[in-house]
Amino acid sequence: MASKPKTLKPVRPNAGVGAQYERELLDLIDEMERSLRYWLRARYRKVESRITQDASPAASLQMLMNKLTARWRLRFNDLAKYLAPDFVSGAAQHAEGSFKRDLAAKTGFTIQFKPTEGVQDAMRACVEENVLLIKSIGEHHLSEVNQMVMRSVAHGGDLGELTEGLQQRFGITRRRAANIARDQNAKVTSAINKQRQIETGLFEAEWVHSAGGKHPRASHVEAGRKKLRFDVREGALIDGERIWPGQKPNCRCSSRVILRGFNDK
Incomplete structure (x- = not known):
């Protein structure tokens, strides 16, 4: 594995x-x-x-x-x-x-x-x-x-x-x-x-939902739950468009960079 x-x-x-x-x-x-x-x-x-x-x-x-x-x-x-x-x-x-x-x-x-x-x-x-x-x-x-x-x-x-x-x-x-x-x-x-x-x-990242805010976007919550992976050069495909964490109004999401080649043994 x-x-x-x-x-x-x-x-x-x-x-x-x-x-x-x-x-x-x-x-x-x-x-x-x-x-x-x-x-x-x-x-x-x-x-x-x-x-x-x-x-x-x-x-x-x-x-x-x-x-x-x-x-x-x-x-x-x-x-x-x-x-x-x-x-x-x-x-x-x-x-x-x-x-x-x-x-x-x-x-x-x-x-x-x-x-x-x-x-x-x-x-x-x-x-x-x-x-x-x-x-x-x-x-x-x-x-x-x-x-x-x-x-x-x-x-x-x-x-x-x-x-x-x-x-x-x-x-x-x-x-x-x-x-x-x-x-x-x-x-x-x-x-x-x-x-x-x-x-x-370091182009690969996964979406991290902030878990903050009174009215979170359902699609952002789902992207965080699934740990949606995306290329930071292109943005994540959410709701039919390429976006980045924090780009949309009042979005407090972030991303987690994936380090290929530095796997834990």
């Missing part, structure tokens, strides 16, 4: 890297929320008694929103410039370090990773995606708040209703940011790990 080939441990996202990313996002969101709430409440109180068919309150609040939008758009753009590359670099270092340590432990081979063109391309793509995502958090929130304010003016809403709506929108934005941090941590880890596997010539 053929002996079972050795495998490497699945390279999973580093919780600390993801937590730092999430913390930076939430800190800026919290600061933005306090600023919007303060200035909108102050301006709304001044014009609330005139919110009927008078265009003046709407114009005044729109001018305020234009200023606040410009200010916070710039803050999120500035955050994206340094947070995206720092996050991707941290996730990549963790992925490479985990892969390298386990490979040395299982095979005795010590390798030194170099910044190859393939890895650099993968990291650039990840940075660009995260820059856009970080900017989108601010843009989407500010757009929604602007619409809420204008609707409140148009329908004669009071400050209490607007404040409640702002609080609900704030919660939605915070949850979206936390989800982005978790999702991107998995995606970046997977992308870098895949590239390093290819460069070391």
Whole structure:
């Protein structure tokens, strides 16, 4: 009977890297929320008694929103410039370090990773995606708040209703940011790990389901249960398409590299 080939441990996202990313996002969101709430409440109180068919309150609040939008758009753009590359670099270092340590432990081979063109391309793509995502958090929130304010003016809403709506929108934005941090941590880890596997010539892997998440994909659970094997250069055939662990939204799956030629005796 053929002996079972050795495998490497699945390279999973580093919780600390993801937590730092999430913390930076939430800190800026919290600061933005306090600023919007303060200035909108102050301006709304001044014009609330005139919110009927008078265009003046709407114009005044729109001018305020234009200023606040410009200010916070710039803050999120500035955050994206340094947070995206720092996050991707941290996730990549963790992925490479985990892969390298386990490979040395299982095979005795010590390798030194170099910044190859393939890895650099993968990291650039990840940075660009995260820059856009970080900017989108601010843009989407500010757009929604602007619409809420204008609707409140148009329908004669009071400050209490607007404040409640702002609080609900704030919660939605915070949850979206936390989800982005978790999702991107998995995606970046997977992308870098895949590239390093290819460069070391370790093409065979098996799918590992995370067993996490409230609503796991049935096909991913099944792939993990069957230990679905695939070529990392092509991806695993699941639901009629070739994909990699962590590629799909909110996928927390990983893979286990199969080491041919290093069988246990």
